[in-house]
Amino acid sequence: MPFQHARDTEAEHEQDISNQRPGPAVMIVDSRPSPPLNGGGIQRTHTRASSRVAIKFRETGEEYAPPELELKTGFDIEVVYQVVADRRLAFDNMTWQVPTMGLTAHAFLFSIGLAPNATTASRIISMALSLVFTFLTARLFIGHMEREVADRTWLAAFEKAYLPKICHVHTKGWQFRKIADRRKASWMRPLFVFPAFAVWRDGLMCLGAGAIIVIVLSVLRPDWLDVPNA
DSSP states (O other), rough: HHHHHHHHHHHHEEEEEEEESOOOOOOEEEEEOOEEEEEEEOOOOEEEEOOOOOETTTTOOEEEEOOEEEEOOOOHHHHHHHHHHHHHHHHHHHHHHHHHHHHHHHHHHHHHHTTTTTTTHHHHHHHHHHHHHHHHHHHHHHHHHHHHHHHHHHHHHHHHHHHHHOOSOOOTTTTHHHHHHHHGGGGGGGGGHHHHHHHHHHHHHHHHHHHHHHHHHHHHHHGGGGOOOO
């Protein structure tokens, strides 16, 4: 029939066009071995192999297959808890190292900016660097604390779900920590009203504000910063 002949001709034309199209530069070839059979079924093991995928390059014909991984279907929850606890401790240590390094940098820069008979340019440059260090230190300080709080929250949820109450050592307002703080604080007990993180954060901001004040005085009233000769 003419209609059927036209359809066959159109199909052959489309097939010729598709054969003329260039193939992809990279082909993904599934080279995963077939699973072994045991009694007509798939053998069950405690591990499962990841998909064995080979990357074939069209121009060179070479194939690259990443190493096959054996992934465990089960895991040890105690190991997971220990890993998160160690990471939280590392973030906690890095958090409180940041203010110490920041104070060292600020002390050096302020010694230049407030030096007797220092030039206006040296004061402005040193205090501008102090502002930069204030921003960098505060950002790093907050970032480490944020990650530490995230891990501590996960640990607290884990302890609440799986451990007895005596083992809830990462909960907010840990009762044994409060008792120890009250015994050691003595007459300085009111200081515990202020969170340590907030105190250090605001202290870094005060150093930045001090740098701005020195810059303003260096431009408007440089004589206030000069030390008269004896």
